[in-house]
Amino acid sequence: MSNDNSPVIAAEATLSDSKPPESQGRLIFKRFLGNRVAVGALLLIIAIIIFAISAIGLGPIPGWWKYGYTGLNDQSNGGRPTLSVVPQWLGGTGITLGDHPWGQDRIGKDYFAMTMRGIQNSVLVMVVIGLMATAIGVTVGAIAGYYRGKTDAILMRITDIFIVIPALVIGSVVGHAVGGFGAATLAVMLGFFTWMGIARLVRGEFLSLREREFVEAARVAGASDARIIFRHILPNALGVVIVSATLIMASAILLETALSFLGFGIRPPDVSLGNLISSNQSAFQTRPWLFWWPALFIVSLALLVNFVGDGLRDAFDPRHRRFKLRRMTEERPSLAEDEQVRAGDDGDIIDAGQK
């Protein structure tokens, strides 16, 4: 995050006599560490990921849990969870795990293993979509914002084409096409349709940053376009990129689970938190645990990622404690937030027709 070569203006650096001013990156990092909620959320996410991967292993590597997510087991206790957390002196059976701590589904699969697999898939989809959307979005936005003019107009119209289709609709179509090929393929394909918000944000950022003096200075010094974009402007737009990438990740979880719920996402026998809920919603009255475990993890993963994103935003922009959550299932990249419009320039609103 720290870029010593780039002319980041460390306006808030403490300029005391004894020690040298801290870099912008360090300041942001410190501010983030000061946010208890965000740091706690980040640690919890990491803990959940490690737990889910180590429990049932990854691919051929076995985990520490005795059952797999596909193996059929004998129904014990009607598939009820055997986990007990009520200590004996309170009238319970003591803290025991039992054979199937989170119960079994209707055909006897171990639900703990299935949920863990669902978490793995959700996290995979989240990370891949986040990375792809960021990569594509930053590229498109940077080129459009830096070169302006015709390039900008063409790229932004292409962005508009993708924005017109609601994320859930295009997601369903894409998922319908490639959902059978597994989580990774699905995530990569979805990544191609989720970059628009980030592209618009990055473009806005580039449009204003390219007019700044340090860009002028770099150009005078003979820096190439690529060098100006990557070494000078991009580090300054990093805050916007990182924050919206985090928020895209949060919405990616929700998008994937929604698609799997509709049957257009990850398909059985592979497991997703969404398809666990969808295949068990009819059994809500008789086997509620089939519903609660995946629900718990969907909500906590999305919530935690949102907290991290919020913490990052505060860290990058402490004066501007604003809330810009966006979910992919309800895409709303906003003109309202576009600095151009805010500042009263004739920015986004006009150029749709003008160019």
Add this chain to the structure above:
Amino acid sequence: MVSFILRRILVSVLILLAASFIMYMLTAYSSDPLEDLRSSNALNKDRLIQARIQTLQLDVPPPLRWFLWLGGAAKCLIPLANACDLGSTISNAQVIDILPRAMQSTIQLVTGALVLAIVLGLALGIITALRQYSGLDNVITFTSFFLFSLPSFLIAVLLKEFIAIGFNNFLEKPIIAIPLIIVIAVILGLIIQSIVGGDGRRRLIVGGATTVISAIVLYAISLSGWLLHPGLGPVVILLLSVGIAVGLTALIAGLRNRRALTTGLIVAVLALISYFSLQGLFDISSAATLVILGIATIVVGLAVGFFMGGYDRSQSMRVGVITALMSGGLVLLDRFLQSWPTYFSDVNGRPIATVGYQTPNLGGDVWVSGIDSFTHFMLPTIALLLISFASYTRYARAGMLEVMGQDYVRTARAKGLPERTVVVRHAFRNMLIPITTLVAFDVGALLGGAIITESIFGIPGMGQLFFAGLRRGDLNPVMGYFIVIAGMAILFNFLADLAYAALDPRVRVR
């Protein structure tokens, strides 16, 4: 301005064309419309397959078929020609025939959700901004974070399981337990005292009074079996109308504006008179009568305000018309509630529906069928509403905080305007400007979100059309759905840009 609109329309059409091409290709290559026939063991399998290839023109490769489809769709643009052709479904129905019916329930659903989300979201956002860092603010902030992280299918399933089934079970024996009454009353008291604010004493009095009053009301409801035979009656209507009139005046004009207050009170009394005089008409009313009555209400409200208002007429008129609509709504609500027992016995005592958009074979007048669509659309609307509600709250709060820090707000305060005027006239209006853009994007999002809600609650709307079409590889209904959705998205974006330019003179439209 005209050239801006024309250019904009041209670009929108091109965008729509390109998006529809992408959509067509993806859908066409991702699914096989002959799948069910291939695996069937009908004797005339080959003939059936041939017939379907004929009707859906499957022998034409998708990129070319898109042009055929486009040719048919383009005919829709010819006015009054009635030559619209969006292709047919697998089961040989014309998409253009099934689309309007599907649109009807979806639009009903989405409009309700959108309006409620805006009203509630803005109200909560403004309140939390004005009471920043209070207990209420923190609770709402956490709740909206939570709602952001809650997938809508989860909300929908939970609503169905708990609210619908739970409430229906509760109605079998509608007695609210005393501890529950106390909990609800205390929570209400806490919320109200947080909204009112002020020093400790004032908050204690307000909170305590709210708690006691709501506890008494809840106990009375429980004891009298009100939930089985609900109704408002003239006294409650008068009290509520007067309350609305005073509250609105305090909000819009300030209580010192006596003319506005008188307007409100006159309208409230008129509402009571209409309650007595209209009952006979209500019994023979149809939906059209209600629309006419609604228009009459607006006219009366405006007229009273016009004749009462002195130099600041518009304020009185605003108070008049909003009071008229709200107290008229109360009169209407009372009439709906009078039909509740009839409806209740018609559906065997389980009023909140979980599936479908109307009770099959339910006769009854406009009141009973009104209640019927209310009970069917209530839960899907809530499920849909919660998606965007949280974001409206957050945006409204952020916008309000930003506006309240502006120089012109400080100026308004400095020249001695009361806080009400500062908030309502200076801050609130400016806060609304960026919200217009949000609304535009939200329409598209809600229409998309309706896919999930409709499939869970079994509402035969556009989302269902898309969902079922995509499953079966049925291309034409999917494209029909897409055209409507994308068209709406583009239209609302366009409207938002115009509204933005109209509201904020700094934004110029060239």
